Amino acid sequence: MSEEITAIIVDDEESARNVLSKLLMQFFPHISIVGNCSNVEAAVELIKKNQPKVVFLDIEMPNYTGYEIVKFFDEINFEIIFVTAYNKYAIKAFEVSALDYLLKPIDIERLKEAVKKLEDKIDLSIQKTKYRLLTEALKTKSVQQIYISEAGSNVIIDINDIIAIEAEGAYSNIYCKNENRFFVSKNLRHYEKILDENSSFFRTHKSWLVNLNYLKNYSKSKLEISLEWGVSARLSKYKKRDFEAALRT
Numbered sequence: 001m002s003e004e005i006t007a008i009i010v011d012d013e014e015s016a017r018n019v020l021s022k023l024l025m026q027f028f029p030h031i032s033i034v035g036n037c038s039n040v041e042a043a044v045e046l047i048k049k050n051q052p053k054v055v056f057l058d059i060e061m062p063n064y065t066g067y068e069i070v071k072f073f074d075e076i077n078f079e080i081i082f083v084t085a086y087n088k089y090a091i092k093a094f095e096v097s098a099l100d101y102l103l104k105p106i107d108i109e110r111l112k113e114a115v116k117k118l119e120d121k122i123d124l125s126i127q128k129t130k131y132r133l134l135t136e137a138l139k140t141k142s143v144q145q146i147y148i149s150e151a152g153s154n155v156i157i158d159i160n161d162i163i164a165i166e167a168e169g170a171y172s173n174i175y176c177k178n179e180n181r182f183f184v185s186k187n188l189r190h191y192e193k194i195l196d197e198n199s200s201f202f203r204t205h206k207s208w209l210v211n212l213n214y215l216k217n218y219s220k221s222k223l224e225i226s227l228e229w230g231v232s233a234r235l236s237k238y239k240k241r242d243f244e245a246a247l248r249t
Contacts (some may be wrong), residue, residue: 011061039062051077081100100117118126163231171183
């Protein structure tokens with residue numbers, strides 16, 4: 001797996017956090033540690049803020065055990081790998097749907113097995129998401145959402161939230177509501193094909209595909225298009241007549 005996997009390490013022993021962190025950096029460079037902490041309360045805040053794909057979680061900690069972290073979430077949308085010095089907790093770990101269970105001191109081969117299990121589950125989840133989007137598109141005969149990967153993260157975007165897409169060489173900038181912008185490794189032609197059946201989108205320029213629903217102003221003399229959320233696009237003089245016709249329909 002080449003995509004980045006974000007992770008948080010939770011353990012009340014700083015030395016244990018450091019050891020696991022070094023092992024992950026040395027053997028699994030695609031795992032990015034976005035936070036670490038020493039107790040469940042702090043872990044809950046880190047998880048809500050960073051939304052990691054996996055949490056490496058100690059069990060015996062002050063105030064709350066690692067198992068109790070599930071009580072703080074309505075839905076667990078991250079994987080849990082328990083890391084503990086006590087073998088007696090293994091059965092309980094899987095009762096709270098942990099992905100795996102590692103004993104301290106950590107054996108690198110067991111860690112590799114756990115990471116492989118994690119990668120396989122993430123891959124399966126990605127494939128299921130893509131399949132769901134495809135089947136929904138086939139049912140409705142139009143694309144409602146697109147699936148993108150940016151900086152190692154996987155994101156689903158509602159088509160109606162897209163303001164415009166700008167070409168940047170072989171890549172694209174996708175501008176969305178609330179000033180969200182995604183830089184993706186697909187060219188503009190790729191998205192033009194996907195959105196071909198959606199009459200709201202118009203190719204105004206070799207570098208721009210805009211959603212007419214977000215149009216604010218159009219300068220005929222400057223061939224500039226102002227869209228909502230501060231997005232400005234260009235209009236080719238060769239596209240001007242068709243663009244103005246699209247605005248009248």
